Amino acid sequence: MVQYNFKKITVVPNGKDFIDIILSRTQRQTPTVVHKGYAISRLRQFYMRKVKYTQQNYHEKLSAIIDEFPRLDDIHPFYGDLLHVLYNKDHYKLALGQINTARNLISKISKDYVRLLKYGDSLYRCKALKVAALGRMCTVIKRISPSLAYLEQIRQHMARLPSIDPNTRTILICGYPNVGKSSFINKITRADVDVQPYAFTTKSLFIGHTDYKYLRYQVIDTPGILDRPFEDRNIIEMCSITALAHLRAAVLFFLDISGSCGYSISQQAALFHSIKSLFMNKPLIIVCNKTDLQPLDGISEEERKLVMDMKAEAMKTLLGQGGEATNDEGVLLTMSTLTEEGVIAVKNAACERLLDQRVEVKMKSKKMNDCLNRFHVAVPKPRDQKERPPCIPAAVLEAKAKEAAEKKNRKTERDLENENGGAGVYSASLKKHYILANDEWKEDIMPEILDGHNVYDFFDPDIWQRLEELENEEGLRQAEEADNDFEIDGEELTPEQQEALTEIRKKKSLLIQQHRIKKSTAESRPMVPRKFDKDKQFTSERMGRQLSKMGLDPSLAMERARSRSISRKGRKRERSHDRRDADGDVMDMDVDTPNKKQRIRSLSRSRSLSRPPGEVVPGEGFKDSAQKIKAIKIAKKSVKKRNKDARRGEADRVIPNLKPKHLFSGKRSIGKTQRR
Incomplete structure (x- = not known):
C-alpha cells in the first residue's frame, strides 16, 4: 500500500x-x-x-x-x-x-x-x-x-496536504457549499473541520478515519462545488473535481432540502446532473440533510420529482455496477447532523455499499479465479432418510450447569472485601490457594527463627541422615590426623633444642620480611644499586672470588673494573676542579684555549644555550650581527604591504568588512552627514 x-x-x-x-x-x-x-x-x-x-x-x-x-x-x-x-x-x-x-x-x-x-x-x-x-x-x-x-x-x-491513500477504502463527501458536509465528517470521525454558517468555509481537502466491521475507512471532506462551466471553476472547486475523478470511493452527495444553504433544490439537482459522469462505477448515495428544519415529506411536488430523478440516476449507477434493481433502500437517505438522527445509518450504508462493491470487483478479477480453483467445499451426502440433529450428552450439560451454578455462587475478592470492612481494612489472604495435603494447614503459622537458627536453612527431608553422614566423616578425618600429625611441642625438647628452635623461627621470620620488602620495591629498585651499597656486597674482590669458584681467571676482569673506576674519578675530579686566583675568585678554566670561538664552542658542549636572532652562524653569508639584523628588518618591511593587502588567505569564501569602523563609529561633525 x-x-x-x-x-x-x-x-x-x-x-x-x-x-x-x-x-x-x-x-x-x-x-x-x-x-x-x-x-x-x-x-x-x-x-x-x-x-x-x-x-x-x-x-x-x-x-x-x-x-x-x-x-x-x-x-x-x-x-x-x-x-x-x-x-x-x-x-x-x-x-x-x-x-x-x-x-x-x-x-x-x-x-x-x-x-x-x-x-x-x-x-x-x-x-x-x-x-x-x-x-x-x-x-x-x-x-x-x-x-x-x-x-x-x-x-x-505540500507538507500541509493531508496524507490520502488512493487505494484504500474511501468515503467521499461532495455537494454544494454549506450543506453540512463538514458537520457530518466531524460526527463520524475524530477530524476537527471548521464549521461556519456561510459558504466555502472548507477551502481544501480534509481527511478523517472511521471504523466499520473491524475495518478502517478514510472519509474525505471536499470543498463545495458550484454549478458552472468547467473552465470557470476555481482552484478550491477543482480539488473536489479531482478527488471525484480519480478516487475509487463511495460518494455521498449531500442535498440540503431546507434551502438554508442559499441554494434551491433545483440548483442542487442541476449540479448533480452536470457532474454525474464522475459518479460512474462508484457506489452513490444521495443524503438529504437538515431534516430537522424541513422533512422530506414536506417539500413540494416539483422538488420531490427532482429528488426522485436524482434517485433514479443513482439506481442506474447501481445497475451499472451489477446490483439488483429491488435494492433501492440504501440509495436515498435522510439525516440531520444537528440532532444526529440518521447519521450512523448513512455511515453504515456507505461502508456496506463500498464493501460490497470492492468484493464484487475482486470476484471479477482473474486473480480470484486462480484462488477459487484451489478451494474445495466438501458437502456430505445423506445415506438414508433418517434425521440426525446435533446431540449434546447429558453429562456435559450437567457439568456445564454445575459450573454455571458455582460461578454464580462464587464469592469474588470484591465481595469478601465488602463483607469484611471494605478497602483499607480487609487484606486478601495469599495462603488460601496453597496446594497442601490438608486444607487445614493453609493458615498455620510457620516460624522463621527456631532456637536462634533460620528454619529455611535447615529444612530438608533427609536432614538427619545427612547430619549422621557428616559426623561419621568428621570422626574418620580426626582419627587420621591424630595418627599422622607430627608437631614439635616444647614439652618434648630439651632447653638447648628449644633455644635453637627459637633462633630458627626468628631467622625464618626475618627472611620472610626481607623478601616481602624486596618484592614490594622490585619494580623501582635498580639491578645493581652501587651508589647505595652500604654493606659492600658488590665489590671487585667478591666478583673475583665468585669467578675463582667457577674455575675462571678473574685478573683481567678485576683490572678492567679498576681502570674504569679510576677514569671515572679522574673525569669527575677534572670537571669539578675550578682555578682560583690569589683572592679566592674563580678564574676561567679555558684561558689556555687558543681563541674565543673555541671557548664558546666548549661552553656550548657543557650546556645548551638559545641563540639570539642577531647571532651570525657560519655559512649564512653575513659579515657580523649588525648586518644580519639589518637584513631581517628589510625582509619584514618588504612583505608588510603584501601581508596587509592579502589577509584573505586560502579560504573559499570571503566576507568583506561590510561596516568599516571609520564610517560607523565616532561623533559626526557638521557637514559629514551626507556621506553616510
Whole structure:
C-alpha cells in the first residue's frame, strides 16, 4: 500500500544560503594551508581537490532536491492532477528542469577547470583558476534562485496536504457549499473541520478515519462545488473535481432540502446532473440533510420529482455496477447532523455499499479465479432418510450447569472485601490457594527463627541422615590426623633444642620480611644499586672470588673494573676542579684555549644555550650581527604591504568588512552627514 507523505521533503535553501552552505563545507572539509614552497604537482592537487569537492557537494544537494520532489508522471493520477491544480505542473516541471540544468552546468564547469588546473604553472595561476571555478558555480546557483524559492514554497504547501491513500477504502463527501458536509465528517470521525454558517468555509481537502466491521475507512471532506462551466471553476472547486475523478470511493452527495444553504433544490439537482459522469462505477448515495428544519415529506411536488430523478440516476449507477434493481433502500437517505438522527445509518450504508462493491470487483478479477480453483467445499451426502440433529450428552450439560451454578455462587475478592470492612481494612489472604495435603494447614503459622537458627536453612527431608553422614566423616578425618600429625611441642625438647628452635623461627621470620620488602620495591629498585651499597656486597674482590669458584681467571676482569673506576674519578675530579686566583675568585678554566670561538664552542658542549636572532652562524653569508639584523628588518618591511593587502588567505569564501569602523563609529561633525 503506497503512502504519499510529502512532509519528509527536506528544506530547499535560497540561493544565498545555498552558496554559504556549500562554500563553508568546502572550507571546513578540505585543507586550507598551502605554501609557495610546495612542488607544483602538490599545488595542483590542492586546488583540484577544492574544485572537485565543491562540485560534489552541489551535485548531492541538487540531486536530493530533484529526487525528493515527486514526478507527476510517476505518482498516482489523483496526486498528479491535484498538484497540477494547486501549482501548475508546467511551472513545477520548469523549476525542476532548471535545477537539473544547473547540476549539469556545475559538473561541466568542474570538469573544464580541473583540466586547466592540471597544467597550472604557478601558485598564483592555480589559485586564480580555483577562484574562477567556484565563482562560476556560485553564479549558476544565483541564477536559479527564483526556482529554489518557488520549490520551497511548494514544499511548505505540500507538507500541509493531508496524507490520502488512493487505494484504500474511501468515503467521499461532495455537494454544494454549506450543506453540512463538514458537520457530518466531524460526527463520524475524530477530524476537527471548521464549521461556519456561510459558504466555502472548507477551502481544501480534509481527511478523517472511521471504523466499520473491524475495518478502517478514510472519509474525505471536499470543498463545495458550484454549478458552472468547467473552465470557470476555481482552484478550491477543482480539488473536489479531482478527488471525484480519480478516487475509487463511495460518494455521498449531500442535498440540503431546507434551502438554508442559499441554494434551491433545483440548483442542487442541476449540479448533480452536470457532474454525474464522475459518479460512474462508484457506489452513490444521495443524503438529504437538515431534516430537522424541513422533512422530506414536506417539500413540494416539483422538488420531490427532482429528488426522485436524482434517485433514479443513482439506481442506474447501481445497475451499472451489477446490483439488483429491488435494492433501492440504501440509495436515498435522510439525516440531520444537528440532532444526529440518521447519521450512523448513512455511515453504515456507505461502508456496506463500498464493501460490497470492492468484493464484487475482486470476484471479477482473474486473480480470484486462480484462488477459487484451489478451494474445495466438501458437502456430505445423506445415506438414508433418517434425521440426525446435533446431540449434546447429558453429562456435559450437567457439568456445564454445575459450573454455571458455582460461578454464580462464587464469592469474588470484591465481595469478601465488602463483607469484611471494605478497602483499607480487609487484606486478601495469599495462603488460601496453597496446594497442601490438608486444607487445614493453609493458615498455620510457620516460624522463621527456631532456637536462634533460620528454619529455611535447615529444612530438608533427609536432614538427619545427612547430619549422621557428616559426623561419621568428621570422626574418620580426626582419627587420621591424630595418627599422622607430627608437631614439635616444647614439652618434648630439651632447653638447648628449644633455644635453637627459637633462633630458627626468628631467622625464618626475618627472611620472610626481607623478601616481602624486596618484592614490594622490585619494580623501582635498580639491578645493581652501587651508589647505595652500604654493606659492600658488590665489590671487585667478591666478583673475583665468585669467578675463582667457577674455575675462571678473574685478573683481567678485576683490572678492567679498576681502570674504569679510576677514569671515572679522574673525569669527575677534572670537571669539578675550578682555578682560583690569589683572592679566592674563580678564574676561567679555558684561558689556555687558543681563541674565543673555541671557548664558546666548549661552553656550548657543557650546556645548551638559545641563540639570539642577531647571532651570525657560519655559512649564512653575513659579515657580523649588525648586518644580519639589518637584513631581517628589510625582509619584514618588504612583505608588510603584501601581508596587509592579502589577509584573505586560502579560504573559499570571503566576507568583506561590510561596516568599516571609520564610517560607523565616532561623533559626526557638521557637514559629514551626507556621506553616510
